[in-house]
Amino acid sequence: NAGVMQNPRHLVRRRGQEARLRCSPMKGHSHVYWYRQLPEEGLKFMVYLQKENIIDESGMPKERFSAEFPKEGPSILRIQQVVRGDSAAYFCASSPPIGALGTEAFFGQGTRLTVV
Amino acid sequence: GENVEQHPSTLSVQEGDSAVIKCTYSDSASNYFPWYKQELGKRPQLIIDIRSNVGEKKDQRIAVTLNKTAKHFSLHITETQPEDSAVYFCAASIDPADSGYALNFGKGTSLLVTP
Numbered sequence: 001n002a003g004v005m006q007n008p009r010h011l012v013r014r015r016g017q018e019a020r021l022r023c024s025p026m027k028g029h030s031h032v033y034w035y036r037q038l039p040e041e042g043l044k045f046m047v048y049l050q051k052e053n054i055i056d057e058s059g060m061p062k063e064r065f066s067a068e069f070p071k072e073g074p075s076i077l078r079i080q081q082v083v084r085g086d087s088a089a090y091f092c093a094s095s096p097p098i099g100a101l102g103t104e105a106f107f108g109q110g111t112r113l114t115v116v
Numbered sequence: 117g118e119n120v121e122q123h124p125s126t127l128s129v130q131e132g133d134s135a136v137i138k139c140t141y142s143d144s145a146s147n148y149f150p151w152y153k154q155e156l157g158k159r160p161q162l163i164i165d166i167r168s169n170v171g172e173k174k175d176q177r178i179a180v181t182l183n184k185t186a187k188h189f190s191l192h193i194t195e196t197q198p199e200d201s202a203v204y205f206c207a208a209s210i211d212p213a214d215s216g217y218a219l220n221f222g223k224g225t226s227l228l229v230t231p
Contacts (some may be wrong), residue, residue, distance in 0.1 A: 033217055042221035095217050105217035107159040109121050
């Protein structure tokens with residue numbers, strides 16, 4: 001099991017460009033979560049998705065940020081018109097279906113976004 | 117919403133000593149409390165978790181205690197080793213069986229274990 005795979009590991013964007021971060025959950029996991037980690041800070045929950053559904057987006061900024069988890073393919077976190085304050089590490093986590101015994105959320109290695 | 121406070125922000129101990137990290141939370145509905153370890157540049161990894169139906173849980177050199185009345189929980193690492201050096205995060209949420217892993221994290225404790 002390859003674990004939660006995120007790519008790219010590092011992403012540099014100029015202000016105003018778009019950033020696309022991808023996350024492939026662990027095999028058998030149907031739930032994906034995105035977190036943002038600012039320098040010297042803890043992880044902040046952004047959004048929780050199942051296939052083709054957004055379950056909880058209470059942590060997502062209202063503008064410029066969107067997330068999807070299509071029926072086929074990875075989950076995508078999209079940031080439009082990036083600003084310097086978007087520079088952070090973005091972590092994806094995945095979990096099995098809720099209620100499965102012994103579940104935990106497994107994190108990917110993260111994508112480090114730098115906006116210049 | 118839930119607010120998780122974590123102390124201290126940095127902790128330095130001698131190898132073999134114990135380390136204690138404390139967290140408080142604000143939402144009495146929270147009943148799931150995991151601890152994650154994050155080494156520099158790496159992914160957060162779950163090291164132990166506790167649910168509110170128990171007051172203490174132990175796994176080898178790591179233990180977590182929970183006081184629901186006071187809304188605080190602590191991580192205890194005994195016989196520390198240099199490889200324990202990392203950033204440790206506490207988190208709180210309602211039961212993931214009900215709402216998934218939308219975790220509320222503390223700001224982290226940077227633990228340094230010196231030989």
